[in-house]
Amino acid sequence: MRGALDGGTTCGIAVVVVVVAEEAEVRVRGRKRRRWRRRRRRRRAAATVRVEDAGEVRGLPPPSPATGPHAGGGRSRGARRQGETIAKGHKNYELMLNLQLGIRHAVGKQGPITLDLKSSAFDPKEKVWTRFPPEGSKYTPPHSSCDFKWKDYCPQVFRTLRKLFKVDAADYMLSLCGDQALRELSSPGKSGSFFYLTSNDQYMIKTMKKSEVKIFLKMLRAYYNHVRSFENTLVTKFFGLHCVKLAGANQKKVRFVIMGNLFCSDYSIHRRFDLKGSSLGRTTDKPQTEIDEYTTLKDLDLNFIFRLQKHWHQEFLRQVDKDCDFLEQENIMDYSLLVGVHFRDKRNLLASEGSFDSDSSRASSPHLSRGDTDPNRFSKIKLGSNMPTRAELTVRKSECEPQIIGEPTGEFYDVILYFGIIDILQDYDISKKLEHAYKSFQYDPTSISAVDPKQYSRRFKDFVYKAFQEEKIDI
Numbered sequence: 001m002r003g004a005l006d007g008g009t010t011c012g013i014a015v016v017v018v019v020v021a022e023e024a025e026v027r028v029r030g031r032k033r034r035r036w037r038r039r040r041r042r043r044r045a046a047a048t049v050r051v052e053d054a055g056e057v058r059g060l061p062p063p064s065p066a067t068g069p070h071a072g073g074g075r076s077r078g079a080r081r082q083g084e085t086i087a088k089g090h091k092n093y094e095l096m097l098n099l100q101l102g103i104r105h106a107v108g109k110q111g112p113i114t115l116d117l118k119s120s121a122f123d124p125k126e127k128v129w130t131r132f133p134p135e136g137s138k139y140t141p142p143h144s145s146c147d148f149k150w151k152d153y154c155p156q157v158f159r160t161l162r163k164l165f166k167v168d169a170a171d172y173m174l175s176l177c178g179d180q181a182l183r184e185l186s187s188p189g190k191s192g193s194f195f196y197l198t199s200n201d202q203y204m205i206k207t208m209k210k211s212e213v214k215i216f217l218k219m220l221r222a223y224y225n226h227v228r229s230f231e232n233t234l235v236t237k238f239f240g241l242h243c244v245k246l247a248g249a250n251q252k253k254v255r256f257v258i259m260g261n262l263f264c265s266d267y268s269i270h271r272r273f274d275l276k277g278s279s280l281g282r283t284t285d286k287p288q289t290e291i292d293e294y295t296t297l298k299d300l301d302l303n304f305i306f307r308l309q310k311h312w313h314q315e316f317l318r319q320v321d322k323d324c325d326f327l328e329q330e331n332i333m334d335y336s337l338l339v340g341v342h343f344r345d346k347r348n349l350l351a352s353e354g355s356f357d358s359d360s361s362r363a364s365s366p367h368l369s370r371g372d373t374d375p376n377r378f379s380k381i382k383l384g385s386n387m388p389t390r391a392e393l394t395v396r397k398s399e400c401e402p403q404i405i406g407e408p409t410g411e412f413y414d415v416i417l418y419f420g421i422i423d424i425l426q427d428y429d430i431s432k433k434l435e436h437a438y439k440s441f442q443y444d445p446t447s448i449s450a451v452d453p454k455q456y457s458r459r460f461k462d463f464v465y466k467a468f469q470e471e472k473i474d475i
Contacts, residue, residue: 082294083183083185084183086181090184092194095254098150099205099244099256101132101141102150102242102244103177103240104173104177105132105140106240107169107173108173111156115228117156122154122157124154124214124217124218127151127153127154128151130149130152132149148247150242150243150245152240154241158238161237164227176258180199180200182197185197192209198261203239204259208425210255212255212426216425226323232382233322234323234419235326236260238257239258241255241256244256262419265340265342270341271293272339273297273301274296274297274298274422275299275463277404277459277460277463278459279404280439281449283298283299299463302394303394303395304392305392305469306339306391306417306469309471312387313471320421321461323421327424327453328456331428332425332453333427333450333452333457334423334450335421335424335460336423337421337422337460338419338421339418340419341415341416342416343413344415345414384417384420388415390413390414392412393408393409394408404466405463405467435450
């Protein structure tokens with residue numbers, strides 16, 4: 001009896017200790033949360049910009065390259081790299097080996113290339129299966145991975161696309177299949193796809209759903225004709241479409257596409273924006289204190305107007321118009337303009353008043369800074385890549401009714417831009433039609449992303465034409 005009482009007393013004491021510990025932990029978390037909120041409010045207040053008669057508004061200040069992780073004009077060798085290296089022991093290590101074995105096999109089978117492809121080359125049934133047993137075969141080398149099958153979709157088409165995009169076969173194979181491992185991005189995209197980067201950041205591998213593969217194969221001929229006709233197209237450059245089928249009971253299939261990495265650059269990207277032209281839910285869910293160079297900001301986070309020189313602005317308008325017409329004809333919507341911004345020097349401001357840093361030096365006349373040491377850099381400029389321009393800071397007067405583009409402040413920054421149209425494999429299918437119908441009952445139909453391709457194209461162009469405007473002065 002006494003032992004039972006002692007046991008009950010011990011249990012009671014243990015319960016009390018646990019409850020007290022939990023209450024203490026809750027109090028500590030509450031104090032930490034209050035301190036974090038106070039710091040966040042102070043930082044927001046420090047980052048606030050005043051516009052005449054507009055009151056106080058919130059803005060995202062550009063980072064300072066002089067003090068940031070990539071100080072100066074180019075990339076720092078010790079800079080933090082995006083993604084997790086897929087080393088031995090990683091859950092996707094064998095999949096990476098399979099991808100590299102398959103790509104090496106596919107690219108190694110180079111044949112004659114002609115730009116005028118036959119209709120049969122675009123046939124969705126035009127695919128080649130190859131088995132890769134661990135012990136090797138007549139056509140495949142021995143390897144340390146599991147038994148798998150490899151599928152090439154429309155190999156002749158993608159071989160020709162790589163030629164059109166001026167991709168050297170040896171460099172392509174070395175980037176994807178060299179000794180350096182791929183890097184997996186930390187979280188999957190909204191679609192559930194996973195992304196992998198090559199060690200030199202030049203290529204990106206994206207896993208795909210079966211429905212996306214079907215859409216891509218259906219539009220492949222039109223895509224090929226479009227990129228062949230328009231050398232400066234902004235749509236994603238695709239280099240290969242493949243599938244790995246693992247042997248064993250589950251027979252798991254992994255479909256993936258290889259594409260160019262828009263932000264492969266000698267310059268670090270300080271800000272990146274994903275722009276659709278819609279407003280519902282188009283803001284980052286990260287607190288401002290956690291925003292870094294890898295955070296993808298959205299339409300309502302954009303606080304710049306990019307001023308392009310006349311020639312490039314005209315070319316931009318012309319190409320966006322052509323690309324959107326192509327996507328509309330293919331019944332594609334939900335695409336984005338991905339924009340990367342490199343700030344050349346935050347201290348070189350082109351405005352006579354209004355700065356985030358009171359001690360920042362101000363330029364006396366509008367011109368691009370000349371901090372670059374590469375004499376051939378300006379010869380590498382092309383539409384959407386390595387484009388020096390000016391970014392004018394904007395502010396939104398009201399948070400009650402979000403402005404899709406803020407009011408210009410007259411404060412300028414010298415920047416280098418990278419941009420392109422991404423996510424071009426979503427058609428206006430029944431799920432998107434249902435999403436549009438459902439959300440239209442709750443929100444303004446013009447503010448939601450899921451709209452028909454014609455309306456989507458028109459709204460997208462209206463937005464990016466406001467975000468990218470012609471420079472009014474000679475630089």
